[in-house]
Every structure is written in structure tokens, then in C-alpha cells.
Amino acid sequence: MRIIPLYEKGYIFKIKEIRSRYGNILTCLENILLLARNTESMAVIKKVKNNYDSFVCPTGTFDFRNPNNKNCGRVITHKQTFLTKYPYGKHLFVDYGKECLLFLHDLIKKEYPLDRVDDDTLVINIRGGRDIFRKKHINPEYFQPPLSYYQKIIEDGGYEDILLVTDSTKYNPVIYHLRKMYRDMRIANSDTTSQVNVMLSARNLVMARSTFSYMLGRLSMNLKKVWTWKDYYWKWDEWLPTHENCLSSDIKIIYCSTPFYFPMGSWDASKEQRKSMISYPGNVLNFMEQ
Structure with a gap:
């Protein structure tokens, strides 16, 4: 991916x-706000168009320009590259005081979730959609x-109260087996606003490999x-939670990894791979606290 150098002040990220x-x-949204603030731009x-408009309303102009600077006025509209920090350089994405995270937190509509979330509830987010398991081009x-x-x-962890947050398709084969193993496991309401607030209410959270979780x-x-x-x-590494990029204080972050799972770039949702998701042994998983 081409590097986009930003040496001046007063850009317009659009x-x-x-x-x-x-x-x-x-x-x-986080990336574009950090770029604008840290380059004084x-x-x-203009618009967010999808099913979530009703509770994320981030339209508007956010002006961090300094009138004493010589502002270049260069317009940057590479919307695809706003998904990652790589094209611009990670030094431009330091969130001083976690100001941008707090801003994003305030954009989310807060409602009491439709599902009970207690101190001892384990909330598990599993991505189960068609785009991972059923789509022609995965x-x-x-x-x-x-x-x-x-x-x-x-x-x-000895968890007994388990709440699963997933989409309505439930194509991920892990979901079926978890429900068989833990009969009392609850399935969160499919209402997206409620699911978001379940995630925000969780004290104990197992993340999916997904930006929704992260x-x-x-x-x-x-x-x-x-x-x-x-x-x-x-x-994927740049999206993981750390003590420096989370709003929760006194949080225990545990990473799990293994060198023997699917190689990066090899996923095709074949029958063999889906079977491997179910049979993969737990004794080769490495859990490490950050």
C-alpha cells in the first residue's frame, strides 16, 4: 500500500x-479524527449510510486547524485507507488523553440492553455471518x-451465566457446538442497538476477530x-485492545495465540477448515496477559 506522507498542517480530510x-x-471515524487533530487539520x-444511522450520527465538520499556521488546504478523500493507520504512519494516531475515544463513545446511543448483563456474566461475541462462511468469494x-x-x-473461569452476541445467521459452526455443550447459555436479542449496549455493559468479554468487538x-x-x-x-494487530487504547480502567487483557492454527491468507471456509475449528485442541493455545 502506498504511503501518504503528511508533513504539513491544515489538511481537509473528507x-x-x-x-x-x-x-x-x-x-x-476514529482514524479520521485522530489524523485531523494531530495534523491540526x-x-x-458528510454522511453515514447503513442500518445504524439511528444511533451513530457522526456527520459534521470537526475543525482542529490553527489560524496561526500556514494551512495547506489539501483535500484527502482516500476513504478506504481511513480503515487502517498504515498509509499515514502510526505516529499520527496517538490519542492524547483518549479524547477521540471519548468522542466516539458519546456518539453511541445508550439504552438499557434487552438482555441482562451482571458482574459475573461472560459475554461472548462470535462472528457468524455469511461473508465468512457462505459467501462465494470469502x-x-x-x-x-x-x-x-x-x-x-x-x-x-467457571462461568455459568453466558450470554452470546452474534448475528441472526449463526453460520459459524462453533455456535452450534457451544449451545449443545452449555444448554443454559443465553442468546442476545438480535436488535443491533441492544447488542451494542450489551457489549458496552459487559464486565467480562470474549472478543470475536472483528472490528465490532475491538x-x-x-x-x-x-x-x-x-x-x-x-x-x-x-x-489486525493494530486494532487489538491495550491498556493505552481502552476507556475501561483497571482492565485485565488476555491475548490468545497459537502458531498451529490457519496460516494468514488461507481461509476459504472449506469443510475441512470448519471441522478443524471444532476439533482444534485447547492444549496448544497460549493465553498471555498483556
Whole structure:
């Protein structure tokens, strides 16, 4: 990917329209605001068009320009590259005082979730959509954690109240097996606003390999313990929660990784790969606290 050097002040970062999933929208918004603030520039967000308009309303102009600077006025509209920090350089994405995270947190409509979330509830987010398991052309990077990952977290933690947050398709084979193993596991209401607020209310959260999990986990102010799958690959690594990029204080962050799972770029949702998700042994998983 081409590097976009930003050596001046007073750029205009412009997004005419965002059409994407919820987590990707939050990622784009965070990145464009950080770029604008840290280069003393302006962010212009014209429209967000998707199913989430009713509770994320980030349209407007956010002007961080300094009138004493020689502002270049150069317009940058590379909306695809706002999803990642790589093209601009990570030094431009330091969130001093977590100001941008707080701003994004305030954009989300807060409602009492339709599902009960207590201090001892384990909230598990599993990505189960058609785009990973049933689509004709599947992104080869979109593999999801194995069944043993969730089993080990549940059993080692002794969790009895388990709340699963997933989409309505439930194509991920792990979901079927978890429901068979843990008959009392609750399935969160499919209402997206409620699911978002379940994620923000969780004290104990198991993240999916998804920007929906990563962004809402980082924006939560209630988390005490979070588990996330860790890849040694820049495109996903930059989204993982750390103590420096989460709004929750006194949070315990646990990464899980293994060198023997699917190689990066090999995912095709074949029958063999889906079977491997169920049979993958838990004794080769490495859990590490940050």
C-alpha cells in the first residue's frame, strides 16, 4: 500500500459517505479524527449510510486547524485507507488523553440492553455471518477462533451465566457446538442497538476477530476482563485492545495465540477448515496477559 506522507498542517480530510459495517465505521471515524487533530487539520464527514444511522450520527465538520499556521488546504478523500493507520504512519494516531475515544463513545446511543448483563456474566461475541462462511468469494484473512478457545475460557473461569452476541445467521459452526455443550447459555436479542449496549455493559468479554468487538471493547467503560485472539500481522494487530487504547480502567487483557492454527491468507471456509475449528485442541493455545 502506498504511503501518504503528511508533513504539513491544515489538511481537509473528507468522507462523503461511509457504507460499511458498524465496527469499520467506528474505526474510520476514529482514524479520521485522530489524523485531523494531530495534523491540526479539519475532518469533514458528510454522511453515514447503513442500518445504524439511528444511533451513530457522526456527520459534521470537526475543525482542529490553527489560524496561526500556514494551512495547506489539501483535500484527502482516500476513504478506504481511513480503515487502517498504515498509509499515514502510526505516529499520527496517538490519542492524547483518549479524547477521540471519548468522542466516539458519546456518539453511541445508550439504552438499557434487552438482555441482562451482571458482574459475573461472560459475554461472548462470535462472528457468524455469511461473508465468512457462505459467501462465494470469502476474504482469506477472515478465519475465526476455534471452539476450544471459548471452552477453555468458560471452564477455567467457571462461568455459568453466558450470554452470546452474534448475528441472526449463526453460520459459524462453533455456535452450534457451544449451545449443545452449555444448554443454559443465553442468546442476545438480535436488535443491533441492544447488542451494542450489551457489549458496552459487559464486565467480562470474549472478543470475536472483528472490528465490532475491538472497537466496542475499547469504547466500553465497564470492562474488567477481556480475551482476544492475537495475530502476528499488522492489519489486525493494530486494532487489538491495550491498556493505552481502552476507556475501561483497571482492565485485565488476555491475548490468545497459537502458531498451529490457519496460516494468514488461507481461509476459504472449506469443510475441512470448519471441522478443524471444532476439533482444534485447547492444549496448544497460549493465553498471555498483556
